[in-house]
Amino acid sequence: MPEAGDWVARRILKAHGAVFVAQGSVVCPPSIIFTDAAGCASWQVRVNTRRENINGIPVELQTEAMEALLAARSEATQRNLRITPRGTWAARRNYRDTEKIWSRRVIPGLAFWQRRGKLSARDAARIRGLAPAQQVEEILRLEAQGLFFSKDFSRPVLSSGSAPGASQHISMLALDINEHSRAAVRTILARHGWFQTVVSDLPHFTYLGTLQEKLPALGLRKTVKNGRVYWTPAKM
Numbered sequence: 457m458p459e460a461g462d463w464v465a466r467r468i469l470k471a472h473g474a475v476f477v478a479q480g481s482v483v484c485p486p487s488i489i490f491t492d493a494a495g496c497a498s499w500q501v502r503v504n505t506r507r508e509n510i511n512g513i514p515v516e517l518q519t520e521a522m523e524a525l526l527a528a529r530s531e532a533t534q535r536n537l538r539i540t541p542r543g544t545w546a547a548r549r550n551y552r553d554t555e556k557i558w559s560r561r562v563i564p565g566l567a568f569w570q571r572r573g574k575l576s577a578r579d580a581a582r583i584r585g586l587a588p589a590q591q592v593e594e595i596l597r598l599e600a601q602g603l604f605f606s607k608d609f610s611r612p613v614l615s616s617g618s619a620p621g622a623s624q625h626i627s628m629l630a631l632d633i634n635e636h637s638r639a640a641v642r643t644i645l646a647r648h649g650w651f652q653t654v655v656s657d658l659p660h661f662t663y664l665g666t667l668q669e670k671l672p673a674l675g676l677r678k679t680v681k682n683g684r685v686y687w688t689p690a691k692m
């Protein structure tokens with residue numbers, strides 16, 4: 457758990473923290489946020505992973521998560537369904553990837569809110585000039601005032617990506633898929649330990665390594681939104 461005063465870490469844990477109760481032989485990151493690329497990389501190389509080429513896309517996940525995914529894929533195939541990775545960033549990401557994804561939300565967002573007259577040119581330039589990790593607190597403060605930084609500026613940035621160094625994809629226990637809108641695909645994934653754990657991040661699944669009925673006892677709460685089930689930290 458983060459320090460009581462560390463509201464940024466608490467916000468990230470509330471939005472993306474389900475991964476920290478993953479069961480089985482998988483390992484969780486040592487902290488909510490990796491503060492630099494080197495620390496992130498040295499943790500990633502120590503984790504047991506398996507790489508597969510799926511639909512022409514290299515996918516790397518922790519070994520047990522990959523095995524569960526392959527089992528889900530073969531069950532899907534038997535039912536004439538597919539489970540395919542959504543782009544080259546679908547699974548493993550490194551620290552720099554998370555910085556780039558963050559900047560792709562934040563830089564257009566700053567320009568948008570400046571055009572709308574909600575943010576001064578001076579404040580926008582100041583925040584743009586900060587290192588990505590230093591922007592997080594500023595952006596979350598702006599969102600508290602209703603200036604959102606998701607791709608369409610309508611939702612919190614943490615609903616469509618994470619902060620630099622904090623993504624579930626760094627832990628190699630997350631996968632974005634193309635077929636996320638098919639309920640039957642979501643059911644198959646859940647049977648193999650893969651769940652949706654970030655509300656409104658539609659393509660995003662997290663390997664929790666257990667069955668749905670065990671999740672409440674692990675401290676996760678069920679949210680149903682637009683017909684989808686999400687599991688997020690209950691007490692935050």
Ligand SMILES: [Zn+2]
Nearest residue numbers: 630631632660
């Ligand atoms: Zn994702």
